[in-house]
Amino acid sequence: MADVKQLVSMLQELDDNLVGCMRCGMCQAVCPVYGATFQEGDVTRGKIALLENLAAELVENPQGVSEKLNRCLLCGSCQANCPSGVKIMDIFLRARAILGTYQGFNLVERAIFRGVLQQPGLFNSLLDMGSKFQGLFVKDASNVVGTSCAPLFNSIIGDRHFPKLAKAPLHQKYASLDIPAGKSGLRVAFFPGCVTDKMFPNVGEACLKVFQHHGVGVFMPKNLACCGIPALASGDRTAYDKLVTANLAKLAQGNFDYLVTPCGTCTATLKEIWPLMADSLPADQREAINRLHHKIMDVTAFVVDVLKVTLPEAQTGGKKITYHDSCHLKKSLGVAAQPRKLLQSNSNYEFVEMAEADRCCGSGGSFTLKHYDLSKTIGQRKRDNIVQSGAQVAAAGCPACMMQMMDMLSHNHDNIAVKHVMEVYAESL
Numbered sequence: 425m426a427d428v429k430q431l432v433s434m435l436q437e438l439d440d441n442l443v444g445c446m447r448c449g450m451c452q453a454v455c456p457v458y459g460a461t462f463q464e465g466d467v468t469r470g471k472i473a474l475l476e477n478l479a480a481e482l483v484e485n486p487q488g489v490s491e492k493l494n495r496c497l498l499c500g501s502c503q504a505n506c507p508s509g510v511k512i513m514d515i516f517l518r519a520r521a522i523l524g525t526y527q528g529f530n531l532v533e534r535a536i537f538r539g540v541l542q543q544p545g546l547f548n549s550l551l552d553m554g555s556k557f558q559g560l561f562v563k564d565a566s567n568v569v570g571t572s573c574a575p576l577f578n579s580i581i582g583d584r585h586f587p588k589l590a591k592a593p594l595h596q597k598y599a600s601l602d603i604p605a606g607k608s609g610l611r612v613a614f615f616p617g618c619v620t621d622k623m624f625p626n627v628g629e630a631c632l633k634v635f636q637h638h639g640v641g642v643f644m645p646k647n648l649a650c651c652g653i654p655a656l657a658s659g660d661r662t663a664y665d666k667l668v669t670a671n672l673a674k675l676a677q678g679n680f681d682y683l684v685t686p687c688g689t690c691t692a693t694l695k696e697i698w699p700l701m702a703d704s705l706p707a708d709q710r711e712a713i714n715r716l717h718h719k720i721m722d723v724t725a726f727v728v729d730v731l732k733v734t735l736p737e738a739q740t741g742g743k744k745i746t747y748h749d750s751c752h753l754k755k756s757l758g759v760a761a762q763p764r765k766l767l768q769s770n771s772n773y774e775f776v777e778m779a780e781a782d783r784c785c786g787s788g789g790s791f792t793l794k795h796y797d798l799s800k801t802i803g804q805r806k807r808d809n810i811v812q813s814g815a816q817v818a819a820a821g822c823p824a825c826m827m828q829m830m831d832m833l834s835h836n837h838d839n840i841a842v843k844h845v846m847e848v849y850a851e852s853l
């Protein structure tokens with residue numbers, strides 16, 4: 425049962441954030457969910473109207489509130505286009521926390537957020553075991569895209585096409601790293617993120633190759649935990665706080681100049697969400713988050729803006745490659761030019777822009793799990809834009825977007841491979 429005092433204080437805090445909305449509707453045109461459903465309740469303005477009456481709505485129809493609030497990718501397109509500067513992500517995340525506090529969590533959510541994710545060693549072991557036995561229920565879907573499907577589990581995961589769990593995840597090859605700075609004189613803390621570690625270890629390897637090439641030292645503590653966003657997006661503030669606390673303790677064990685990740689979602693969470701939601705943490709952790717904030721960077725931005733590597737001019741005549749702007753990279757962090765520069769530096773490729781490159785791919789983490797049909801409708805538009813660009817390879821800077829693009833391309837039987845920007849850049853070295 426929710427603590428009533430806690431709930432009231434959370435509702436007051438939310439009220440303070442809502443007053444900035446002028447109901448102008450500018451958020452409507454950019455909302456990918458509204459673009460697929462044309463329902464006012466799916467756009468920010470509609471959700472804010474719901475939240476203004478949250479206390480009454482919660483008592484009357486908590487399930488309805490939950491359904492409406494969760495029909496959102498947390499992509500940040502609305503916030504990036506709001507002329508009144510409403511802190512929409514802050515509002516949505518706090519509203520989900522209120523809902524979570526009021527409703528509580530089911531057994532599966534508790535087992536994942538408060539059990540498995542809190543113990544990275546156990547999480548790794550479970551998925552390592554899963555990778556050994558996945559052959560029993562997973563079959564190949566597309567060799568070009570590199571996807572599989574699991575028809576036996578359609579009732580749980582839908583008919584999605586996904587990359588298999590890696591046979592050798594990054595943590596198996598590198599349990600931890602403590603490499604001193606080389607010729608660059610810099611050392612990074614490397615936060616690969618769960619999806620990179622367990623599904624795309626080649627992306628982590630590519631980053632390590634780039635660090636070695638440019639003489640960058642690497643600190644990667646053993647058993648870094650999840651960045652916390654899946655728990656927070658599901659409204660479990662308690663589990664989220666514990667994950668942040670665990671990661672801060674691990675990161676405090678090393679010295680580094682920058683903290684970099686190859687995952688747009690992890691970068692945005694560490695850099696923007698950790699400070700935003702730090703109010704429930706002790707003072708020493710809030711200070712640690714503030715100190716870290718200025719060091720956190722997307723890995724492509726680190727290579728281009730900090731290392732200032734000399735890159736060849738864009739080439740023509742190679743395989744055509746296009747780029748999808750992850751919402752968290754472009755809208756939250758302003759990273760857009762850097763990945764394009766790295767892609768253009770590989771002479772095996774000719775860079776081509778796709779239409780609506782910065783339109784959300786429809787993944788949204790837990791959104792795709794809860795609203796797969798809607799996620800596919802939004803993803804199909806991304807797939808159509810990729811195909812129309814004429815590219816043979818689609819690149820992104822976020823493993824979650826890569827998974828969504830792979831799913832869409834694989835379902836459409838497209839001969840288009842999906843790569844991370846760092847893989848393409850590492851190939852050129």
Ligand code: SF4
Nearest residue numbers: 445446448449451506
């Ligand atoms: S764009 Fe901003 S101010 Fe306008 S309706 Fe949306 S949230 Fe409110």
Ligand code: SF4
Nearest residue numbers: 455496497499500502
């Ligand atoms: S965060 Fe994205 S999906 Fe959610 S309301 Fe804003 S634009 Fe729409």
